[in-house]
Amino acid sequence: MRPPRERIVVKARAGWMGMGRGAGSTALGLFQILPVFLCIFPSVTSPCKILKCNSEFWAATTGSHHLAAEEAPEFCTALRAYAHCTRRTARTCRGDLAYHSAVHGIDDLMVQHNCSKDGPTSQPRLRTLPPGDSQERSDSPEICHYEKSFHKHSAAPNYTHCGLFGDPHLRTFTDTFQTCKVQGAWPLIDNNYLNVQVTNTPVLPGSSATATSKLTIIFKSFQECVDQKVYQAEMDELPAAFVDGSKNGGDKHGANSLKITEKVSGQHIEIQAKYIGTTIVVRQVGRYLTFAVRMPEEVVNAVEDRDSQGLYLCLRGCPLNQQIDFQAIRSAQATEGRARRKGPSLPAPPEAFTYETATAKCREKLPVEDLYFQSCVFDLLTTGDVNFMLAAYYAFEDVKMLHSNKDKLHLYERTRVLTPGNTAPTGTHPTLWVALLCLCWLCLL
Numbered sequence: 001m002r003p004p005r006e007r008i009v010v011k012a013r014a015g016w017m018g019m020g021r022g023a024g025s026t027a028l029g030l031f032q033i034l035p036v037f038l039c040i041f042p043s044v045t046s047p048c049k050i051l052k053c054n055s056e057f058w059a060a061t062t063g064s065h066h067l068a069a070e071e072a073p074e075f076c077t078a079l080r081a082y083a084h085c086t087r088r089t090a091r092t093c094r095g096d097l098a099y100h101s102a103v104h105g106i107d108d109l110m111v112q113h114n115c116s117k118d119g120p121t122s123q124p125r126l127r128t129l130p131p132g133d134s135q136e137r138s139d140s141p142e143i144c145h146y147e148k149s150f151h152k153h154s155a156a157p158n159y160t161h162c163g164l165f166g167d168p169h170l171r172t173f174t175d176t177f178q179t180c181k182v183q184g185a186w187p188l189i190d191n192n193y194l195n196v197q198v199t200n201t202p203v204l205p206g207s208s209a210t211a212t213s214k215l216t217i218i219f220k221s222f223q224e225c226v227d228q229k230v231y232q233a234e235m236d237e238l239p240a241a242f243v244d245g246s247k248n249g250g251d252k253h254g255a256n257s258l259k260i261t262e263k264v265s266g267q268h269i270e271i272q273a274k275y276i277g278t279t280i281v282v283r284q285v286g287r288y289l290t291f292a293v294r295m296p297e298e299v300v301n302a303v304e305d306r307d308s309q310g311l312y313l314c315l316r317g318c319p320l321n322q323q324i325d326f327q328a329i330r331s332a333q334a335t336e337g338r339a340r341r342k343g344p345s346l347p348a349p350p351e352a353f354t355y356e357t358a359t360a361k362c363r364e365k366l367p368v369e370d371l372y373f374q375s376c377v378f379d380l381l382t383t384g385d386v387n388f389m390l391a392a393y394y395a396f397e398d399v400k401m402l403h404s405n406k407d408k409l410h411l412y413e414r415t416r417v418l419t420p421g422n423t424a425p426t427g428t429h430p431t432l433w434v435a436l437l438c439l440c441w442l443c444l445l
Helices: 030-040 050-061 069-088 097-112 326-342 355-365 371-383 387-402 430-444
Strands: 159-165 169-171 177-180 184-190 194-202 210-219 229-234 258-264 268-273 278-285 288-296
Touching: 050 069, 050 097, 069 097, 159 184, 159 387, 169 387, 177 371, 184 288, 194 288, 278 387, 288 387, 355 371, 355 387, 371 387
Parallel strands: none
Antiparallel strands: 159 169, 159 288, 169 177, 184 194, 194 210, 210 229, 210 288, 258 268, 268 278, 278 288
16 A cells, blocks of 8 residues: 555634634634534534524625625625524523634624624625636646546555444444444544544433434645535534535635535535545434445544544444444344234334334335344334434445445444454453353362
């Protein structure tokens, strides 16, 4: 394998980032550091919609140039619309640091631009991309196209796949398959080029079943290709743009090597990061999110310190104490179903599935009884929500599109692996049991 190409990460500077000409230096940092705040302090239930307000304001006031002085009334109109948006979400954002930063920032910009708090507000105008921005520039640097940067005599890159869906089920870059608890915020990917974090919340109050309610992806700045970009999706909000309102990698020469495409409005987006040979698919199925990625092995393994990557789920899998043996639960439920047929029948809630009805429902979309089929059955039994069947179906559709080895699309053996860095203090080590048995045998002699 070729040595990894040199990557340069440009860290965000502290400060305040205002919109429009004349914004002071203190104004330049808020909107630049808001994504960092949001990633450091993720909300579990995500009721605060400050991200939507931020994106609308960015889209209204940024483009190929800043607003000119004569456009000050238009800027003030956009600023009042921004303030109105923050007031609408004030009740659910009281404890959100990004929200309070935005409110103070709006007040500062109002003063700097002599904007009145009373006046017209309008829907933000959509940011228009420069002509030709919809297609990749033919003169983009070669380093901004991962596959083209390989010389003809070099071996083609090896691609891997990772996916997360349902309650939640994880397929790692090494094709291990696990069902995990992982409630709260967990890192899926953490390497030199991007970070992906998911937040999983209970499907029902008090339920042990969880699903992904929030997803944050940070694309790190890379040479002359892309600026740092943050993408964030939540329940009932699957945007087709980064949090700054843009749809590509920024203002650098190779910016179009990172692009977002909306496949189905509010349900399916695809992010192409050609500069690292990576494709990401994010879907909203029902209320919850699914994630799938295709990534070269070189990028997967590009980490500064492999020993610190123990919770990088796509690479190492879930910690042992977070794994669920859903096949054992499935067998118990099947046995219980057979016993129930022999005894008196008990009324079940309308949304509940029996083992028989769950398997029949899953077979409609997943005819092969592999781990995706078994995950579907497990999720219907634990949640009663038919959307989890669709989540398993679309997860497998993404595997067919993204996995490089068509012979490994179906998996049949669930993997329960204790890997270095993912150890968990559960149970007694097998070696200790062997030692104890040998000691007992010696005592009997």
